[in-house]
Amino acid sequence: MEWDWAFVWQIMPTLLEGLKITIIATVLGAIVAAVFGMVLAIARRSSNRLVSRSVGFAADFIRGTPLLVQLYFIFYVLPDIGIRLSPLTAGVIGLGIHYGTYAAEVYRAGIDNVPRGQWEAARAANLSMRQSWIHVVLPQAIPPMIPALANYFIAMFKETPLLSAITVLELMNQAKSIANSNYRYIEPITMVGVFFLVISLISVVALRWLEERYARVDER
Amino acid sequence: MPSPIIRIDTITKAYGPLTVLDGLSMEVMPGEKLALIGPSGSGKTTILRILMTLEKINGGHIEVEGQQLYHMEKAGGLVDADERHLQKMREKIGMVFQHFNLFPHKCVLDNITLAPMLTKGVARAVAEKRAMELLEMVGMADKAKSMPAQLSGGQKQRVAIARALALSPKIMLFDEVTSALDPELVEEVLNVMRKLAAETDMTMLLVTHEMGFAHDFADRVLFFDRGKIVEQGKPDDIFRNPKQERTQAFLRKIIAAGHRV
Numbered sequence: 001m002e003w004d005w006a007f008v009w010q011i012m013p014t015l016l017e018g019l020k021i022t023i024i025a026t027v028l029g030a031i032v033a034a035v036f037g038m039v040l041a042i043a044r045r046s047s048n049r050l051v052s053r054s055v056g057f058a059a060d061f062i063r064g065t066p067l068l069v070q071l072y073f074i075f076y077v078l079p080d081i082g083i084r085l086s087p088l089t090a091g092v093i094g095l096g097i098h099y100g101t102y103a104a105e106v107y108r109a110g111i112d113n114v115p116r117g118q119w120e121a122a123r124a125a126n127l128s129m130r131q132s133w134i135h136v137v138l139p140q141a142i143p144p145m146i147p148a149l150a151n152y153f154i155a156m157f158k159e160t161p162l163l164s165a166i167t168v169l170e171l172m173n174q175a176k177s178i179a180n181s182n183y184r185y186i187e188p189i190t191m192v193g194v195f196f197l198v199i200s201l202i203s204v205v206a207l208r209w210l211e212e213r214y215a216r217v218d219e220r
Numbered sequence: 221m222p223s224p225i226i227r228i229d230t231i232t233k234a235y236g237p238l239t240v241l242d243g244l245s246m247e248v249m250p251g252e253k254l255a256l257i258g259p260s261g262s263g264k265t266t267i268l269r270i271l272m273t274l275e276k277i278n279g280g281h282i283e284v285e286g287q288q289l290y291h292m293e294k295a296g297g298l299v300d301a302d303e304r305h306l307q308k309m310r311e312k313i314g315m316v317f318q319h320f321n322l323f324p325h326k327c328v329l330d331n332i333t334l335a336p337m338l339t340k341g342v343a344r345a346v347a348e349k350r351a352m353e354l355l356e357m358v359g360m361a362d363k364a365k366s367m368p369a370q371l372s373g374g375q376k377q378r379v380a381i382a383r384a385l386a387l388s389p390k391i392m393l394f395d396e397v398t399s400a401l402d403p404e405l406v407e408e409v410l411n412v413m414r415k416l417a418a419e420t421d422m423t424m425l426l427v428t429h430e431m432g433f434a435h436d437f438a439d440r441v442l443f444f445d446r447g448k449i450v451e452q453g454k455p456d457d458i459f460r461n462p463k464q465e466r467t468q469a470f471l472r473k474i475i476a477a478g479h480r481v
Contacts (some may be wrong), residue, residue: 120274121321125335126310126387129303135334139325 001186008187011178015191018174025091025170026157032096033156034149037103044108059101067098068162075166091163091170099156103149110145111137143214150210154203158196171195223286225250225391225423226271231280233266233447240266241447243280250390251421255434255455258444259470264427268393271425272315273306284312285390311339314389318396320376322368322383328355329364332383339387347386354382358412374405378412385416392416394426398433406430413437431474435459443467 043055062070075090085093114137122132161172175188226248233241240263248254256264269275271282273289281298282289291298292305301309323331332351336342342350355361358378368376377397384392394413398406410433417424417437428434434441434455441458443451443466451464462468 115321117317117319117321118323120272121317121323123274123310124272124313124315124317124384126307126339127335128307128339131338135338136323140323 004184004187007182007184008191011188011191014174014178015171015188015195018169018171019195021088021168022157022160022170022172025088025095025160025163025168026153028092029095029099029156029160030153032092033099033103033152036096036100037107040100040104041107041111044104045111059104062098062101067094067159068165070094070098071162071166087163087166087168090166091160091168094166095156095159095163099152102152106145106148106152107141110141113144114140146214147207147211150203150207154200154207157203158200161192222250224248224283225252225285227283228267229281229283231270231282232278233263233270233275234278239447241270241277244447244449245280246442246449248391248423248425251423253417253424253437253439254426255438255441256425256427256444257429257431257434257441257470258450262444263447264442264444265395268315268395268425268427271391272313272393273310284309307339311387312390313393314384314387314391315393315395316377316380316384316397318399320368320373320380320400322376322380324368326368327364328360328366328368328371328379331368331379332386335383336386351382351386354385355379357385357415358382359408372405373401374408377401377409381409381412381416389422391423391425394424394428396427396429398428398430429474431459431471443470445470 040055040059044052044059046052046055071091071094074094075085075087078085078090118136118140119132122136127135160170163170164173164176167173171192175192178188179185224247226246228244228246230243230245231241232239232243240261244263244267256267258264266275270277271284271289277290281291287309288298288301289306289309290301292301293299323334326334329348329351332354333342333344333347336347336350337344352361352364355364358381360375360378360382363371363375363379368379371379381397397413398409401409410430413426413433414437416422426434426437436455438455440452441455442449443458443462443464445466451458451462451467458467459471462471
């Protein structure tokens with residue numbers, strides 16, 4: 001089997017098209033995960049036992065089942081009850097919910113790490129609950145979370161090929177269809193690996209920088 | 221005869237099975253400087269935390285300036301206060317903590333201006349001018365732009381005092397404000413408090429293990445043990461002539477531990 005550069009250049013536009021969808025899915029998925037995770041984290045802190053328990057159970061359930069199964073469920077089972085989603089929408093929701101449960105744990109740890117004295121100082125300063133969250137607790141809780149969140153972001157990026165199972169035309173799916181119609185696997189699949197590797201390496205460098213910048217625990 | 225600014229009426233407080241305050245009553249007059257002393261676990265810090273609404277009470281009533289703190293009137297009866305009522309009442313009270321609790325992500329100046337700007341809608345320029353006056357008073361004006369992590373414990377505590385004063389409370393609560401400090405830094409904080417006592421007519425409640433300071437600072441000293449006021453009176457009477465045996469035993473222990481009285 002010979003490596004064919006001409007073929008690589010020929011399929012490049014299609015692969016880049018797929019890469020674009022991969023990046024869009026990752027970014028949108030990350031946004032959904034960040035927001036959904038925050039909702040989960042706050043609901044788990046609810047003083048209402050029923051709310052915090054059932055949210056905790058749901059999060060464990062989602063973490064304990066494979067993302068692929070969840071994607072199939074969202075895309076192929078939900079239409080049975082009348083919820084029809086486009087492949088990309090279903091994929092973004094799947095990624096967002098799955099990784100949102102992980103993000104929620106990161107948020108929870110970050111929020112718990114803010115000393116109780118900070119809440120009390122906010123109260124003594126007569127800030128409302130909302131003001132305490134926005135001006136005192138979250139600005140201290142979020143910076144140490146950033147490296148851990150970025151880690152999940154990279155992990156999620158590398159899981160996007162799963163979206164090909166629900167017909168999202170992302171990088172892996174484009175490569176597969178090229179391969180199937182040309183009977184050549186080596187170039188498209190290698191290029192998929194190369195694309196993921198390059199972006200992951202760049203992300204890892206960015207992650208190191210974020211760790212340098214934010215992970216230091218300031219003296220309180 | 222003016223009426224008390226704080227009236228505590230048979231309050232109880234328990235953490236699970238542990239009763240910390242058991243039917244405690246006391247009154248504080250406007251402008252009075254009170255020192256609360258006693259062994260740890262005697263409930264004196266709990267009283268400050270309850271007045272600051274950091275803890276809920278299990279029974280009894282508290283009035284501040286004639287208004288219920290934990291209750292509000294509704295349809296002729298008293299019901300538990302909601303968050304809005306608590307927030308209104310909290311305006312009257314400020315607190316300085318043992319561990320400073322400065323906001324570590326904000327500079328000294330922003331620590332002080334945050335609450336006036338958020339809770340009273342004070343304009344930034346006005347809040348900063350007032351903050352600088354307060355920093356001047358506690359001798360920290362040159363550190364306005366420093367971050368808390370860059371300050372010594374004594375400096376942090378002086379900033380914390382300025383922060384509490386920025387809301388112009390009628391009542392100031394000081395919870396063991398020198399206990400977390402290195403010995404050589406204690407005096408700079410005590411000096412600020414002496415100045416404060418001399419220059420303002422604020423009501424002050426002080427929980428402390430600095431008996432010498434309590435003696436000079438307070439109009440009245442209350443000795444607490446096991447959630448009850450065992451003895452109270454003028455500093456000279458409590459420190460020179462304690463009547464109760466438990467007070468005598470406590471002061472003996474404190475002196476033996478090297479604190480001056």
